[in-house]
Amino acid sequence: MSDTPSNSAAKRPPRQSRTGLTSTGARKAASxxxxxxxxxxxxxxxYQSLVGRNAVDDIDPFTRDLAGFSKADAVHFDALLHGCVAEAEALDALITPALDRPMSEISPIEHAVMxxxxxxMxxxxxxxxxxxLNECIELAKEFGGTDGHKYVNGVLNGIAPQLRAIEIEAERNKKPA
Structure with a gap:
């Protein structure tokens, strides 16, 4: 037996650099x-509201203290966080008819993205x-389950005509250039 420490740690490949990741582990994109x-x-x-049942007045300052928040549109953040929590029942009422399962079976990430x-909208x-639609698909790809983005796409596409009928109709009537 040798008194020298094992070299097994030296044989492991180096850890992948975390450069390019946010504090949440998500990919950074300069654009x-x-x-x-x-x-x-x-x-x-x-997510904190859905899973932890935390009050929005506690979530807001906590989230603003996270690394990188200064690069976010704070007004849009306020609208989304406070608006979604305040209108949770109404939003669920819009979303539920487009679901193929009970809301309780939807992942909290996909639920929040929807x-x-x-x-x-x-x-x-x-x-x-x-x-x-695209932004929500990207959110679901980055933070949700493997195929969660496909489900989010289907549900939001299903409710879009109800919420943006004029815009969708105008798009359909637009002649190709």
Whole structure:
């Protein structure tokens, strides 16, 4: 037996660098807009509301203290976090008919992403519905389960005609260039 320590640690490959990751472990993207970042922080807050049943007045300051929040659109974050919590029942009433299972079986991440999508389609008319849809799909890809983004896409596409009928109809009637 040798008195020297084992070299097994030296044989392991080096850990992958965490450069390029946010404090949550999500990928950083230099091109992320401040609204995209606001959605990400709102998603984290809504998750705390859904899972931890934390009060929005506790979630808000906690989330604002997270690394990177200064790069988010704080006004949009406020609208999403406070609006989704305040309108939770109404948003669930919009979403539930498009579900193929009870809301209790939906992952809290996908649930929160669908809240964000429904809220933005209903209240943020300056954001085109396809942008809302794409942003929510990306949120679900980044933070949700393996195929959660597909489910989110289906549900939000299902409720979009109810919330953005004029915009969707105008898009359908647009002649190809």
């Amino acid at each position: 992320k807009s401040n609204r995209t970042r606001a959605r990400e922080f709102a998603l984290q807050g809504l 809240w964000i999508g429904a809220y933005e 209903k209240h943020c008319l300056d954001v085109p519905w396809r942008v809302v």
